[in-house]
Amino acid sequence: MEILRQSFQIKYDYNVYFTASIFxxxxxxxxxxxxxxxxxxxxxxxxxxxxxxxxxxxxxxKNIKAYFSKxxxxxxxxxxxxxxxxEECKNDNKCLYDIMEAIDANGIDRHSYLAAIGGxxxxxxxxxxxxxxxxxxxxxxxxxxxxxxxxxxxxxxxGINAFGKKNFIGTFxxxxxxxxxxxxxxTLSTRIWKSGISEAIKxxxxxxxxxxxxxxxxxxxxxxxxxxATRYLIKRCAELHLMHIxxxxxxxxxxxxxxxxxxWSAHKIESLSKYxxxxxxxxxxxxxxxxxxxxxxxxxxxxKGQRILALLxxxxxHIDHPLALIHSLQSPLIKGLREFxxxxxxxxxxxxxxxxxxxxxxxxxxxxxxxxxxxxxxxxAKPYMPLLFQ
Amino acid sequence: MEILRQSFQIKYDYNVYFTASIFxxxxxxxxxxxxxxxxxxxxxxxxxxxxxxxxxxxxxxKNIKAYFSKxxxxxxxxxxxxxxxxEECKNDNKCLYDIMEAIDANGIDRHSYLAAIGGxxxxxxxxxxxxxxxxxxxxxxxxxxxxxxxxxxxxxxxGINAFGKKNFIGTFxxxxxxxxxxxxxxTLSTRIWKSGISEAIKxxxxxxxxxxxxxxxxxxxxxxxxxxATRYLIKRCAELHLMHIxxxxxxxxxxxxxxxxxxWSAHKIESLSKYxxxxxxxxxxxxxxxxxxxxxxxxxxxxKGQRILALLxxxxxHIDHPLALIHSLQSPLIKGLREFxxxxxxxxxxxxxxxxxxxxxxxxxxxxxxxxxxxxxxxxAKPYMPLLFQ
Numbered sequence: 001m002e003i004l005r006q007s008f009q010i011k012y013d014y015n016v017y018f019t020a021s022i023f024x025x026x027x028x029x030x031x032x033x034x035x036x037x038x039x040x041x042x043x044x045x046x047x048x049x050x051x052x053x054x055x056x057x058x059x060x061x062k063n064i065k066a067y068f069s070k071x072x073x074x075x076x077x078x079x080x081x082x083x084x085x086x087e088e089c090k091n092d093n094k095c096l097y098d099i100m101e102a103i104d105a106n107g108i109d110r111h112s113y114l115a116a117i118g119g120x121x122x123x124x125x126x127x128x129x130x131x132x133x134x135x136x137x138x139x140x141x142x143x144x145x146x147x148x149x150x151x152x153x154x155x156x157x158x159g160i161n162a163f164g165k166k167n168f169i170g171t172f173x174x175x176x177x178x179x180x181x182x183x184x185x186x187t188l189s190t191r192i193w194k195s196g197i198s199e200a201i202k203x204x205x206x207x208x209x210x211x212x213x214x215x216x217x218x219x220x221x222x223x224x225x226x227x228x229a230t231r232y233l234i235k236r237c238a239e240l241h242l243m244h245i246x247x248x249x250x251x252x253x254x255x256x257x258x259x260x261x262x263x264w265s266a267h268k269i270e271s272l273s274k275y276x277x278x279x280x281x282x283x284x285x286x287x288x289x290x291x292x293x294x295x296x297x298x299x300x301x302x303x304k305g306q307r308i309l310a311l312l313x314x315x316x317x318h319i320d321h322p323l324a325l326i327h328s329l330q331s332p333l334i335k336g337l338r339e340f341x342x343x344x345x346x347x348x349x350x351x352x353x354x355x356x357x358x359x360x361x362x363x364x365x366x367x368x369x370x371x372x373x374x375x376x377x378x379x380x381a382k383p384y385m386p387l388l389f390q
Numbered sequence: 391m392e393i394l395r396q397s398f399q400i401k402y403d404y405n406v407y408f409t410a411s412i413f414x415x416x417x418x419x420x421x422x423x424x425x426x427x428x429x430x431x432x433x434x435x436x437x438x439x440x441x442x443x444x445x446x447x448x449x450x451x452k453n454i455k456a457y458f459s460k461x462x463x464x465x466x467x468x469x470x471x472x473x474x475x476x477e478e479c480k481n482d483n484k485c486l487y488d489i490m491e492a493i494d495a496n497g498i499d500r501h502s503y504l505a506a507i508g509g510x511x512x513x514x515x516x517x518x519x520x521x522x523x524x525x526x527x528x529x530x531x532x533x534x535x536x537x538x539x540x541x542x543x544x545x546x547x548x549g550i551n552a553f554g555k556k557n558f559i560g561t562f563x564x565x566x567x568x569x570x571x572x573x574x575x576x577t578l579s580t581r582i583w584k585s586g587i588s589e590a591i592k593x594x595x596x597x598x599x600x601x602x603x604x605x606x607x608x609x610x611x612x613x614x615x616x617x618x619a620t621r622y623l624i625k626r627c628a629e630l631h632l633m634h635i636x637x638x639x640x641x642x643x644x645x646x647x648x649x650x651x652x653x654w655s656a657h658k659i660e661s662l663s664k665y666x667x668x669x670x671x672x673x674x675x676x677x678x679x680x681x682x683x684x685x686x687x688x689x690x691x692x693x694k695g696q697r698i699l700a701l702l703x704x705x706x707x708h709i710d711h712p713l714a715l716i717h718s719l720q721s722p723l724i725k726g727l728r729e730f731x732x733x734x735x736x737x738x739x740x741x742x743x744x745x746x747x748x749x750x751x752x753x754x755x756x757x758x759x760x761x762x763x764x765x766x767x768x769x770x771a772k773p774y775m776p777l778l779f780q
Contacts, residue, residue, distance in 0.1 A: 001419055002408040004629055006544075006564070008636040013397035029391055041645070042736035104553045110642075111735030132522065134733075135549065135560045136641070154396075159525065163494040170525045171561060174396070239394055246398040251526070252500075255431070345501035346432035 012250075016154050016178040016242065018235055022142065023063040031071035033177055038073060041111040045140075046077035048099055048126040050085040050118025053144050056187035060117070074113070077106045085118055087275045089125050090160045090167075099129045108137055113176070115140040117184075119192075120152040120279070124170070127158030131173035139175045144184035146196025146230070147280050150237035151203075154178050155245055166267065172251040180238070182231055193225060195280030197315055198262075200237035202287055205308065206261045207240050209357030216307070219314050255344045258359050261351040262286030265324065268336025272323045284317035285324035292373035292380075294353040297366070304356050309377065313384045320381040326374040329367055337365065402640075406544050406568040406632065408625055412532065413453040421461035423567055428463060431501040435530075436467035438489055438516045440475040440508025443534050446577035450507070464503070467496045475508055477665045479515050480550045480557075489519045498527055503566070505530040507574075509582075510542040510669070514560070517548030521563035529565045534574035536586025536620070537670050540627035541593075544568050545635055556657065562641040570628070572621055583615060585670030587705055588652075590627040592677055595698065596651045597630050599747030606697070609704050645734045648749050651741040652676030655714065658726025662713045674707035675714035682763035682770075684743040687756070694746050699767065703774045710771040716764040719757055727755065 019029045034043075047064060054060055061080055068076035081102050089095040099114070108114060114137055116126030123141050130139035143153030159170025185193060197215075204212035214232075215222070221229040244259055257263075266286035270277055277285075288309055295305035312319050326333050341348045351359040409419045424433075437454060444450055451470055458466035471492050479485040489504070498504060504527055506516030513531050520529035533543030549560025575583060587605075594602035604622075605612070611619040634649055647653075656676035660667055667675075678699055685695035702709050716723050731738045741749040 002625060004406040004408075004544075004625070004632055005403065006406065006632045006636055007401070007403035008640050009399045009401050010641055011397070011399050013395065016394040016396065018392040018394075040737065100552065100559070104555070104558065107732060109733055109735055111645075132559050132561055134558065135547065135562055154394075157525065162490065165494070168494065168524065169490075169522050171522055172525055235392060235394075242394055242396045246396055250398050251400055255501075342497065343499055345499055347430065 012156075012174045014174050014177050016180060016238055018180050018182070018231070020182045022179050022181040023060070023067045025067060025070055029179060030067070031073070034071070034074045037176075039111065042075070044075045044077055044106065044108055044112040045115055046079065046081070046102060046106055046108050046113070048081045048083060048114065048116045048118070048122065048129075050122040050144060051082050052085040053118055053184065053187075054082055077102075077108070079106055083118075083122055083125065086121050087161065087166075088121075090121050095125060096129060096160060099126065100133060103129070103133045103137070108133070110134050110137055113138040113140055115142065117142040117144060118148075119143070119145045120148040123148055123153050124157075124159050124167070127173065127175065128160055128170050130175075131158055131171040136173065139173070141175045141178045142184070143178065143180060145188060146185060146193055146234065147199060148196075149180045149185075150196060150234040151199040151241055154180070154238050154241060156250055166271065180234065182227065182234075185225075185230065190225070192278065194223070194315055195278040195284075197222060197233070198280045198284040198287060198312070198317065200233050201308075201311065202261050202283060203237055203240045203244075203259070205287065205291075205353060205356060206258055206351060206359030207244070207357065208236075209355070211236050211240070212356050216311055219311060223315060255347060255349045256361060257344075257349060258351045258361065261353075261359055262288075262290050264340040264350055265289055265333050265336060268333055268339070269321070269323050271336075272332055277321070277323065281317060282324075284312050284315070285319050285321055288312055288317075288319035288377045288381075289324065289326075289370075289373055290350070290352055292376040293365075293370060296369050296373055296376065297352065299360070300353045300355065306380065308356070309380045313381060320378045324374075325378060326371050328371065331371075334367060334370075337367075337370075402546075402564045404564050404567050406570060406628055408570050408572070408621070410572045412569050412571040413450070413457045415457060415460055419569060420457065421463070424461070424464045427566075429501065433464045434467055434496065434498055434502040435464050435505055436469065436471070436492060436496055436498050436503070438471045438473060438504065438506045438508070438512065438519075440512040440534060441472050442475040443508055443574065443577075444472055467492075467498070469496055473508075473512055473515065476511050477551065477556075478511075480511050485515060486519060486550060489516065490523060493519070493523045493527070498523070500524050500527055503528040503530055505532065507532040507534060508538075509533070509535045510538040513538055513543050514547075514549050514557070517563065517565065518550055518560055520565075521548055521561040526563065529563075531565045531568045532574070533568065533570060535578060536575060536583055536624060537589060538586075539570045539575075540586060540624040541589040541631055544570075544628045544631060546640055556661065570624065572617065572624075575615075575620065580615070582668065584613070584705055584707075585668040585674075587612060587623070588670045588674035588677060588702070588707065590623050591698075591701065591705075592651050592673060593627055593630045593634075593649070595677065595681075595743060595746060596648055596741060596749030597634070597747065598626075599745070601626050601630070602746050606701055609701065613705060645737055645739045646751060647734075647739060648741045648751065651743075651749055652678075652680050654727060654730040654740055655679055655723050658723055658729070659711070659713050661726075662722055667711070667713065671707060672714075674702050674705070675709050675711055678702055678707075678709035678767045678771075679714065679716075679760075679763055680740070680742055682766040683755075683760060686759050686763055686766065687742065689750070690743045690745065696770065698746070699770045703771060710768045714764075715768060716761050718761065721761075724757060724760075727757075727760075 159167035549557035
């Protein structure tokens, strides 16, 4: 038998810019980006905007138009596609179709850009469309939430939901650039704002003890949405995520998912709540559970475990939410664990903690210990309950 | 302004195996592949089969079942998805949905395989589904036509049609392996069989004069579908395509498309004929036109140009088909040229010949010379007309 072997490498690179008021006429970040990436082709840019952001910032489109009419080395498509934010846009095929149709109608080709302004869900949807239209058009992201600025919006994944499953369809496809504009956060509700902090706690716990201590020390400032503290939180969290993604397995060919610390249960909690619990909130619940498990499994010092649970509670995360608790082997989260294992191809790979800042992968999980871990979270959170319902 | 830079490389590799009777119980190609790629995960494989192939080979599914029940290191899904062949399956969303639903229902995950048996269109569709389900599941291709075994089926593109445009949606996503089984060609109609030869002529013309001379010398054997000649034609053509794809720009980030020699008009001819003209037939028409242009533009020796046109005619390619001719600046193919330029981002990049075996990129095209080129093809083909209609 004859065999021909094909082998090649593809290089991916992109920048994440940290800025404020990106469409202010004095902000050159975007115009510099287009000038530096000029290839001599006629280029167009079309925007997809999260409805919530557009409503909160009524001048947004006007500002974009003014910006591009001043900096005209790329042609702005006057047709803006507005899509609902949150999981709704990833569930509804009409949103996908609307963007695709606008790409066709406006002649957006492989040298042109689809730019997305919004929370993680809108970025996931627009990123997916960018990845598949014409086998890939250029893509810019303008994340507008803490979560998307420090985690999902700066990474390489996109996706939509199908068959009732989150991200059933999607690709790994890096953006051409990400612009993290701190001012987009101002109009967020406190609930959405805070939900983004859990991913920073997560990445600190598995990668960077110093960062965890910084979050502890700055908990009050962060809860008050202090701009400087927020800027640092997002930047360091984004940096840790980027370092990890750029490491061994950017497109997740293997099964190891250290960044998914706390996520195996989080995905199920979100789904059980019919997405009424936000992703970041569910991650906080998942972190609490897996922290307790790390303690009871004698891998993590108990006092350190308590510091972690206490920090989550100080940010008002409802870590003993009824949907996050495991009372028996029949609990829905145990079913979620089985689904997670199946998703990984039969071999479990779950990250727990051996120290603050040190994640370690386990390939087995003791279900009785998991029930006890849930009980531990529940007991620990009890004294905080009155605070939560003040 | 602070900037974080992300940069990484992804390595892609896969083998193209040349074999015969792949599902014969004595053929170890496939079982060796699965044994060598064993990762310890529970793996499944599900087949998508071209309806035409399934009808022509009534024992195919039975043979596949027998093969996998003998070589059981991977679990065969008993649900086979049959889709119509040709562009129909890329136009009809139901085909896409059927495969996607079967992936969900049968729990095909990222460690499992979607295998596709069929012509180029079915492979394009199944490759696309593999690229987007779960952000990419494993994918095997079993091309069943000359064209897909020597060109489309061994490359890195997939796609479906939308908004009346061929491959409007798709990705660049290499398969995990390709199995070229020469016996699949036996049940092809002569028309479909021969249409695949034009891509071999194309790649010979731009890359390999010796291969072109070999095709000339073996024209009669190839027209008689001689197995050995066919085997060599496919292998050398595939090899040249793989070498090119593995070269500078596998995922076509730039505009240069040397492999698209003869294709700018071919795409439009296919579409004008409502896909009644096969891709390979249209490519032969496109090669003829661009060869004549190369001669009239004083880049290619006239005698060599005539050898090329004569070879195409000996394979019965209808190079002066009315839809392939350009009588004036209002001809539909001139519109096709504008669309092609737009698709490339405004800057034309078309390959012509400076010699047999040597393609060169041109960024301008003389429309009056194109009309004369069409006339030259027409004049040259005239004496052959009676042969075509014998």
